[in-house]
Amino acid sequence: MADKKNSPAQVKDTGHVWDGIRELDNPCPRWWLNSLYLSGLIVVVYFVLYPSLPLITGSTKGLLGWTQIKEFKKDLAEVEARRKPFEDRLAMMTAEEILADQEMLNYSIGSSKVLYGDNCAACHGTGGAPAESAGYPNLTDDDWLFGGNINDIMMSIANGRQGSMMAHESLLEPEEVDQLVSFVINSSKGVATEAEKALFTAKGCFGCHGDDAKGIEAMGSADLTDRIWRFSGAEEEIRHTILHGVNDANDSQTRIAVMPQWNEKLAIMIEARQYAIEDGEDPNDIDWDDELEGDESERLTETDIKKLAVYVHQFGGGQ
Ligand code: HEC
Ligand code: HEC
Structure with a gap:
């Protein structure tokens, strides 16, 4: 390498000399210059293709039409497309069938975490164990107020629950x-x-x-x-x-214990099916126009409630 380089004597200088040291005028290395030109080119291409130059009410759009929100929507659509076959199958299954199907069970549990976190954890705690002083039932023990089989749990979520005990202050010595x-x-x-x-x-x-x-x-x-x-x-x-007492409207110091209702329509349907079966009738013959008014609230879908019931059931206390 050294012998390829021109000796200082052969190189032009800039005319600057300090304390007898000459400043040489060597050209920049070729590789360095090429990278400089290339990066300049990349900037121009990026500038043309993507949103870049800030304007008063936004920015230049770029030829590709790319935006972050579009990319997010595309990813979301992909996730939904992957989930759709599972969601469609879930919609056709009863909660009991989901429990018996390992693949659907895993899917339900996996996709319920966010649902549970958004809607239930505020009262029942993450993982079903609320702080002891919070006054909400623990869903992870094997102790159920309203029953721990999968259908009881579905009903607890769909219809909500409100146990009541009257105040006994005036009834007892x-x-x-x-x-x-x-x-x-x-x-x-x-x-x-x-x-x-x-x-x-x-x-x-x-x-x-x-x-x-x-x-x-x-x-x-x-x-x-x-x-x-x-x-x-x-x-x-x-x-x-x-x-x-508990939930005694006539006592201002009563304990409040209200599990909100998440799907009134589903609750009515579960109950009507149950009655039909108890009466020896075919639940498929129920005339829903008679049973439903059409204005029942549905804060969570039937499929979401099935998933949540399965999720809560496997917390450890399901029967
Ligand atoms: C506002 C607070 C609150 C929220 C939110 C809430 N719950 Fe509850 N939940 C309660 C209370 C209070 C009870 C007990 C009612 C009673 O004691 O009568 C209860 C009872 C239950 C029960 C019955 C437990 C048993 O022992 O039988 C289940 C199951 C349940 N909740 C699941 C859920 C699920 C799933 C969600 C989310 C969709 C949820 N809860 C959201 C307050 C809440
Ligand atoms: C009308 C029905 C009813 C009557 C009568 C009743 N209870 Fe209750 N009691 C309940 C219900 C329902 C709960 C649970 C409330 C909840 O969690 O929603 C409860 C809860 C309790 C609790 C709380 C237990 C705990 O784990 O924290 C105690 C203690 C209790 N009752 C004692 C009594 C005693 C003693 C009597 C008789 C004087 C009595 N109850 C009469 C319905 C009743």
Whole structure:
């Protein structure tokens, strides 16, 4: 290499000399110049093809017509095209069939995460476990107020839920309240006394919580014999529930427990099908014009609710 280079004596100089050092006038290397011209060319091509020059109300459009939003819409359309065959199949399946089909089950669970996050997590927590003090039921334990089979869960989501217990402040003597609080605490440990149990029965608690105090799913009444608390196992909190009830419109201190309704139409349809089957009729013969007004709310689609039911079912507590 060195011998190819011209010796300093043969190179022109710029005429500048400092302390006896001459500034030479070597040409720039060819590779360097070529890259410079090439990058200039790329800028011009890019400039012509893509949106570039800012104007007062936007920018030049470019010959390709490319925009970020178009690219986003194209990607979205691709995702939807990939999901469509699954969504179409889901629409035709019952929730029970989805549970039995590994591929559809995986798809449902995968595509429910965002749906759950957007609509449910605010109350039930990410993953179905809310903060204990939040006052919302945990969906991951095997303790269900309204039933944990897939159809019960569908109904909970479609129709919403609102368990009610009247306030007992005016119905009980203070000693009776004490005894019932003690009954509830002792029941959860399996050591309730006969006297406490007798009071539970005499005061009508059994009518909603069941003879065995294990709760009745049709009413969403809590199981009082386990250690899973709907509200709290603390003595004062239990007293509060007994005194003020749950969703009792006449008591300003009542506990509020409202699961919103997500698809009124679907709820009516599930119920009508259930009645038809119980009456030995064919659910396909139901005249929906009779059953539906046509103005029922549908905040989530039937397919979304099926997916969510399957998702919640596999949190760990599904039956
Ligand atoms: C505004 C708060 C809130 C939102 C949002 C909410 N829930 Fe609920 N959910 C509740 C409450 C409160 C209950 C219990 C009702 C009761 O105690 O009577 C409940 C009950 C349930 C139950 C029945 C649990 C059982 O033990 O039987 C299921 C299942 C459920 N929710 C699923 C969902 C799903 C899925 C979503 C999202 C589409 C959702 N919830 C959105 C508040 C909410
Ligand atoms: C009209 C029906 C009804 C009657 C009567 C009733 N309960 Fe309840 N109770 C419920 C329902 C429903 C819930 C659960 C509310 C919810 O989560 O939506 C509940 C919840 C409770 C809880 C909260 C349990 C927890 O896990 O946090 C306690 C404690 C309780 N009831 C005790 C009693 C006692 C004691 C009596 C008798 C004095 C009684 N209840 C009478 C319907 C009733």
